Amino acid sequence: MTSGISFHKLVAQNARERKWLPFLITVTGIFALVIGYYFVLGDAVRGGIEGSAGYYDRIAYMAESYLGTRSAFLVTLALIAALLSGYSGYLWLHAQEQVDFYNSTAVKRGRLFSAIFASGALQVLVPFVLCDLAAVFLMPAAQGVFSWRLVGIGLRGMAFAILVFLCLYSFVVLSAVLSARTMTTVLMTALFWLYGPLLYWLLEALRQQFFDTLVNGTSDTVFFWLSPAFLAYGAAGEVLSHALSCLGILIYGAAAFAAGLAAYSVRPSEAAGSAFPFKRETTVIKCMIMVPSSLGIGMILGGIAGQNGPSVYYTNSPGSAVYYSSGSAISAPWMAFGLLFGAFLMHTVLELLFQPDFRNIRRHWKSGGVGAAISLAVYLFLVLDPMRVNLWIPNKTDVQAMSVNSDIANPWFAENSYAYYDDEQSGTGEFFREYGALYDLAQTCVEGRASEDRQVAADTGEMEKTVIIGYLLGDGRKAYRKYTVSTDRLYRVAEKLSESEEYRKNYYMTAQLPADFTDASVTAWDPESSTAPVSLSLNAGQRQALVDALAQDSTSQTLTQLLDQTPLCTLELSGMTEKSGHESYSQYYSHTIYIYPSYKTTLAQLEAQGLTPETKFHTSPAPYPTGMELYFGDGTEDNSLSLSDPDAIREMLLVLKRETQAQADRSTGTDVSVWMTYSDSSNQSFLFSLTSETTFRELFRKYKDQTAALPAMTKD
Amino acid sequence: MFEIRNVTKRFDGVPAVLNMSAAIQDSQVYGLIGTNGAGKSTLLRMMAGVLRADEGSITYNGKPVYENPEVKSRICFLSDSWYTPVGASPEDMAKTYETFYPAFDGKRFFSMLDKIGLDRKRRIRTFSKGMKKQVSVLLGVCANTEVLLCDETFDGLDPVMRQGVKSIFAGEMADRPFTPVIASHNMRELEDFCDEVGMLYKGGILFSRNLADMKLGLQKVQCVITDPDRRDAMLKKLDVVRREDRGSMMTLVVRGQATEVKAVVDAAEPVFAELLPLSLEEIFINETEVAGYDIRNLFS
Secondary structure (H helix, E strand, O other): OOOOOOHHHHHHHHHHHOOHHHHHHHHHHHHHHHHHHHHHHHHHHHHOOOOOOOHHHHHHHHHHHHHOOOOHHHHHHHHHHHHHHHHHHHHHHHOHHHHHHHHHOOOOHHHHHHHHHHHHHHHHHHHHHHHHHHHHHHHHHHOOOOOHHHHHHHHHHHHHHHHHHHHHHHHHHHHHHOOOOHHHHHHHHHHHHHHHHHHHHHHHHHHHHHOOOEOOOOOOOHHHHHOHHHHHHHHHOOOOOHHHHHHHHHHHHHHHHHHHHHHHHHOOHHHOOOOOOOOOHHHHHHHHHHHHHHHHHHHHHHHHHOOOOOEEEEOOOOOOEEEEEOOOOOOHHHHHHHHHHHHHHHHHHHHHHHOOOOHHHHHOHHHHHHHHHHHHHHHHHHHHOOOOOOOOOOOHHHEEEEEEEHHHHHHHOEOOOOOOOOOOOOOEOOOEOOOHHHHHHHHHHHHHHHOOOOEEOOOOOOOEEEEEEEEEEOOOOEEEEEEEEEHHHHHHHHHHHOOOHHHHHHHOHHHOOOOOOOEEEEEEOOOOOOOOOEEEOOOHHHHHHHHHHHHHHHHOOOHHHHHOOOOOEEEEEEEEEEEOOOOOEEEEEEEEEEEOOOOHHHHHHHHHOOOOHHHHOOOOOOOOEEEEEEEEOOOOHHHEEEEOOHHHHHHHHHHHHHOOOOHHHHHHOOEEEEEEEEOOOOEEEEEEEOOOOHHHHHHHHHHHHHOOOOOOOOOO | OEEEEEEEEEEOOEEEEEEEEEEEOOOOOEEEEEOOOOOHHHHHHHHOOOOOOOEEEEEEOOEEOOOOHHHHOOEEEEOOOOOOOOOOOHHHHHHHHHHHOOOOOHHHHHHHHHHOOOOOOOOHHHOOHHHHHHHHHHHHHHOOOOEEEEEOOOOOOOHHHHHHHHHHHHHHHHHOOOEEEEEEOOHHHHOOOOOEEEEEEOOEEEEEEEHHHHHHHEEEEEEEOOOHHHHHHHHHHOEEEEEEEEOOEEEEEEEOOHHHHHHHHHHOOOOEEEEEOOOHHHHHHHHHHHOOOOHHHHOO
């Protein structure tokens, strides 16, 4: 006698036991797919004018969003169907009498598993495919917009939905096999679908809080890949590459099916009714949930009890502040308390979820203790940083070259911030070899963090900026660290770095300008008035010549040399740039670039267009200043200064310009009004909004002490 | 033949079956008896291939049962809590058994169902406990497997139905190779049913013997002997397993053949003497005591 139990008989037998499933899918399909698609197409048809441009594109867009590969709706339907089919097909594993029956029959476990899997899939997919085909072929015809393009969209969407369903269904089945009660099955499904992204976000929050110098080397979309459900929604939501995410969904599904099959083959039949079928699974699952949850609860409590506002470290040289933390600080004791409280809370909740028996809370204290101990160990690792991850800096001798985020050099060149990223991981620019000043800055930051000399910097008035520093090490490895530093200090480092031609060529934004701009205009430099821009009409050759001239002129000078000049005018270049990724698209850009008097080649290019600085902008040759009056705050004696020494005036102007560079933060600083008297007896007033005033105040104090107060001049 | 060799099965570290060995010959009714928690169901589930033994082996005709469809196709298991899908009728269950037991005889099932007056289209969940047991036994018999493992299946059957099942089993055993293995905690139900019995106690098997042999080897005697010397002489000659005195009436359970025992008792010139039939329960109580277990301690 042989078993003689055919696979299709097993599939049919399983189908007989849950006839409600295909019925439910059919009814839902008729309403959601057929009728729903009819109305969606109707909306699209009514919303456009037949024959007009984009009419069919709009219909196709609507079809794509509803029944195509971009349909989050289809993903949701697939998700619900996966839950229904998976649970109804495999929850018998949790009932002893059913396990006794099925596992006593002459069917190998793998065969039974596969037959039930196939049956559940067919009971969903057959009615779904029929309804979807009816929708794809008949509804466009009913709305009078039938086209093979729409059919293609629908069929691709159907294939995508089937793939998503099979993947998610495999995970539900795996959840049922790896658990032995309905509640733990639901918990397990949630783990598979949500755990990865949630853990990623928690780790990212912990990294930002405790290892804030580390640069997140992953992209913003990485968490999508940590969950099959998120991956499906990411693919439908155009967040991820569709082909790549479909491959990911396929791999996820195949892995889940294989894992389910393997787990079912060794699953002990006596497990039915307990929380989990496998030894130690309870402890593992419990710790997987307990550890992140208790850390999260600890962080919340520590955050509530923690101190707000930035903390600052001052180096020995007066006025040179280096920030070590710009955000709110967490209270370590409260976090520890919250963590232990969270561990106990989660232990209790999970035990009751696993088996609704209060005695288990005490009975299973060991596994709870393991979870709490791991949480505590992670917490201590975060707080104590025994491996000094957050304070890491390579030996200077090991560093070949360094890089920094490119936008630190921008304020000298443009009104708006512009960064070009050549390193996808960190957003830093090219590596350069004359990095001394940058390394010193990094070292100061590390020393500042390690120091106990910390102060809350709520009232310093310092402006800050986050800088990413890259190290190219001797063995070719790259490492990145992130620090928050005062803008004043950062810009002085940038000035120092600009003494290197390599740095200038790689970091001056004017050395990287695109020649594909479509519009160019020039506006006179006059902070006090609004001069109308003069448009330029340039051919391709002239555009290239202009950006080449800008690159040549700018990269021949250090930032200090540029600071010493007042721009003649600004040049605005705008156009569209092609962005590549999983989907290419065009993005508008606009650069407003300062044109300094030393930009001889550039000025020659502008002159060729009929724009002569002498005639148009009246600023060159510039008369030299003979007197300066400045005042700030309430403008009283203590807050005003008069200078007549040209060198002193020049030095003060340099500091004021430097400390006004971070244009984006202009509104937050102190306003300094300046009244200038020039050698041609002309007067001009300026308003400097300081973003960093440490050096200015030092200089002010120096000249205030040296110079007898001159009669204050009235404000213009 | 089922062969159980040194089988152990633990649940959460607690042994349900401990180092058990037994052999069940073909074509006999085997009774598996024992108190609650003795390991009867666990043993049956291992014999059905539902559970895997932690240690030892269970074979049928020399082949392992677990994950062996070829062997399992010869075995049908009716568990204590027999499974019926929601809303299933006897007719639906027949279809289910047709799928899983290719030799299932549907015609015979429906014919037997009609004979006992059960509606084939009625939902099984609306049946009484006894009616459900009847359906399950009929399905098990009609599955036409060589072995039918019944876990407490006969508990709840009325005497008429029990008698009917006995005759069905007898018919099956006469027509084809058929070995019913019946587990029960109720010894009276198996008393006139089994050819051989195995008794389980605390996960181990105390003994496994032919019931007729056991009955032949143990005698229950009630007698009144007024002469103390003759009485003592008689007791010396008998292999007394148990003795109870109520007034002058003495009740003895002794080992030996009936004729031999009767001759010894008669030689003592009793005022009154009678050989009484032993119940299965009495046999087990005595045998367990002989095996070193004091049955009174089970419930103390």
